[in-house]
Amino acid sequence: MTLSFVDAPSPNFDARTAPPEILVLHYTGMRTGSEALDRLRDPQAKVSSHYMVEEDGRIFRLVPEERRAWHAGVSYWKGQRNINGVSIGVEIVNPGHEFGYRPFPDAQIEAVIALCADIRSRWTIDDGHIVGHSDVAPARKDDPGELFPWKRLAEHGHGLWVDAPAAPGEPLKRGDDGVGVFAMQAAFTRLGYDLPPDGKFDEATEQVVTAFQRHWRQGRVDGIADGATRAQLIALLRLAG
Numbered sequence: 001m002t003l004s005f006v007d008a009p010s011p012n013f014d015a016r017t018a019p020p021e022i023l024v025l026h027y028t029g030m031r032t033g034s035e036a037l038d039r040l041r042d043p044q045a046k047v048s049s050h051y052m053v054e055e056d057g058r059i060f061r062l063v064p065e066e067r068r069a070w071h072a073g074v075s076y077w078k079g080q081r082n083i084n085g086v087s088i089g090v091e092i093v094n095p096g097h098e099f100g101y102r103p104f105p106d107a108q109i110e111a112v113i114a115l116c117a118d119i120r121s122r123w124t125i126d127d128g129h130i131v132g133h134s135d136v137a138p139a140r141k142d143d144p145g146e147l148f149p150w151k152r153l154a155e156h157g158h159g160l161w162v163d164a165p166a167a168p169g170e171p172l173k174r175g176d177d178g179v180g181v182f183a184m185q186a187a188f189t190r191l192g193y194d195l196p197p198d199g200k201f202d203e204a205t206e207q208v209v210t211a212f213q214r215h216w217r218q219g220r221v222d223g224i225a226d227g228a229t230r231a232q233l234i235a236l237l238r239l240a241g
């Protein structure tokens with residue numbers, strides 16, 4: 001697929017702190033793509049992304065990759081805090097959970113896959129560093145959400161994926177505590193989430209389990225870590241290295 005871009009410069013950027021090593025995918029969460037594009041270019045809004053991908057597959061280029069776009073806000077992944085400075089942000093048009101969340105059309109996902117390949121041809125971005133906004137800000141964000149086809153992306157070489165193994169074990173849930181919770185939190189931290197282990201399944205733990213499920217366990221987004229969810233987490237760590 002040959003990539004073509006529509007230039008739509010945004011004034012909302014500044015200097016990077018380091019070269020990009022994380023790719024953050026978002027949904028726009030607004031009624032239309034043109035509404036989202038206006039906002040991402042509005043100096044008052046103070047938000048932006050490097051790219052926006054429309055439902056028909058058109059790719060808008062808003063901020064040069066060498067500059068810092070303002071897409072992730074307060075965020076964390078694998079030891080990096082406030083990751084705008086070290087990431088590339090891609091907004092994917094979808095009304096989102098607030099305005100009528102719907103499947104991402106094929107043409108749009110094909111464009112996202114081609115854009116991932118294009119971006120990664122210029123920068124060193126590991127598969128374990130391709131994440132959703134909800135992964136880097138699980139207390140605040142739901143995007144790109146449980147309809148985003150992460151598995152299909154991974155089949156094209158972008159991002160980590162394993163299917164949930166059938167695994168026995170009591171579900172861990174809000175209010176539980178102990179070494180099982182501690183081990184799970186340590187595994188989430190190792191994968192990249194901001195969840196210092198303390199052995200208590202609290203609200204922050206539930207938010208991370210939910211974010212993990214939106215990305216890797218899309219058939220079960222309930223914040224309850226059953227045996228299969230925990231086994232899948234461990235299996236992903238083996239891939240992440």
Ligand SMILES: [Zn+2]
Pocket residue numbers: 025026027071133141143
């Ligand atoms: Zn977002």
